Amino acid sequence: NAGVTQTPKFQVLKTGQSMTLQCAQDMNHNSMYWYRQDPGMGLRLIYYSASEGTTDKGEVPDGYNVSRLKKQNFLLGLESAAPSQTSVYFCASSLVSSYNEQFFGPGTRLTVL
Amino acid sequence: AQSVTQLDSHVSVSEGTPVLLRCNYSSSYSPSLFWYVQHPNKGLQLLLKYTSAATLVKGINGFEAEFKKSETSFHLTKPSAHMSDAAEYFCVVSGSGNTGKLIFGQGTTLQVKP
Numbered sequence: 001n002a003g004v005t006q007t008p009k010f011q012v013l014k015t016g017q018s019m020t021l022q023c024a025q026d027m028n029h030n031s032m033y034w035y036r037q038d039p040g041m042g043l044r045l046i047y048y049s050a051s052e053g054t055t056d057k058g059e060v061p062d063g064y065n066v067s068r069l070k071k072q073n074f075l076l077g078l079e080s081a082a083p084s085q086t087s088v089y090f091c092a093s094s095l096v097s098s099y100n101e102q103f104f105g106p107g108t109r110l111t112v113l
Numbered sequence: 114a115q116s117v118t119q120l121d122s123h124v125s126v127s128e129g130t131p132v133l134l135r136c137n138y139s140s141s142y143s144p145s146l147f148w149y150v151q152h153p154n155k156g157l158q159l160l161l162k163y164t165s166a167a168t169l170v171k172g173i174n175g176f177e178a179e180f181k182k183s184e185t186s187f188h189l190t191k192p193s194a195h196m197s198d199a200a201e202y203f204c205v206v207s208g209s210g211n212t213g214k215l216i217f218g219q220g221t222t223l224q225v226k227p
Contacts, residue, residue, distance in 0.1 A: 004156075031213040040122070042203060042217035043157075050213070058214070090156060094213045101147060102215060104156040 002026055004105035006091050012111045013081045021076040021108050023091030031094045032074035033058075033102060034066065036087040043090065049074055081112045115140045117206045119218035127226050132176075132191040134221045136204030139185060145207040146187045147215070148178055152200045160202075163187065174198070199225045 004025045013019060025032065030051050035043040045058030049068040063085060067075040074093075078085060088109050092102040120135040138144060148160040161172025168180040178189045187204060201220045208214030 033214075040219060042219045044217075045214060048214060092157075100213065101159045101162055102213070104149075104158075106156045 004091055004093055004103050006089075006105040006108050008108060009106070010109050012113065013078075014113050015082060017081050018077070018079050019081065020078075021089055021091075021110075023074045023076070023105060024072055025074075025091075025093040025103070026072065027093060027103065028071070029093035029095055029103070030071075032068065033092045033094075034064075034074065034076045035090045035092065036060065036085075037090060037107075038087050046076065046089075083112045086110060086112045115144060115206050115208055115216050117204050117216055117218040119202075119204050119221045121221050122219065123222045123224065125224040125226060126194045128196055129193050132189070132194045132198065132223065134189040134202050134204075134223065136187045136189065136218060137185055138187060138204070138206045140206060146178075146180060147205040147207075148172065148176070148187075148189050149203045149205060150200050151203065151220075157203065160189070194223075194225045196225050196227065199223055 007022045033048045034046040037043050044060050046064050047058050047066040049055045052071040055066050065077045088107050090107050091105040094100045094102040116139045118137045146163040149157040150160050151157045160176050161170045163170045163180045171177045176191050201222050203220050204218040205215045
């Protein structure tokens with residue numbers, strides 16, 4: 001039981017490049033989330049998915065896109081990376097209720113030059 | 114709208130002394146509240162959660178928190194700090210609706226001095 005896994009762990013991009021961050025969970029959770037963490041700002045929600053095939057914008061969705069084609073996978077895409085997207089990205093999953101805690105992956109450290 | 118404020122960005126204690134990390138929340142309904150811990154270069158781990166049962170919640174590693182509705186607070190405490198407690202701590206409130214969304218505080222860095 002691996003929980004929530006993320007790939008890659010580290011990534012360096014040049015401005016304008018694109019990439020996809022991958023997240024997988026093996027807990028059969030309905031909901032999945034993508035956050036970014038910046039110093040002094042806590043975690044901010046980028047996108048979330050309440051169930052397979054559905055996605056919704058969070059607090060900071062601009063410049064990102066997501067895909068939830070399978071229940072266990074949630075992909076975060078950067079179409080044209082910008083230096084402002086340098087951050088640590090966390091994926092999380094949970095059962096659908098707000099009473100249930102979210103389980104977090106180890107994070108992806110992304111630097112955009 | 115739901116929000117959470119962590120009153121201290123940094124807290125420094127000596128090993129063996131009590132820990133108090135302060136958190137106030139704002140919510141238009143009875144929220145679920147959580148404390149998460151993040152050790153350096155690691156993901157977030159749940160310490161404890163409040164979901165409208167007992168107001169004093171016990172978590173892992175000797176931490177506990179008390180839900181005080183009248184003060185809209187959910188402070189985290191531990192009687193005796195250990196060096197391994199040095200980390201960043203996040204107070205979190207559930208978002209509106211039943212989406213499972215969470216609202217994070219800005220975090221408190223706990224330093225433990227020998």
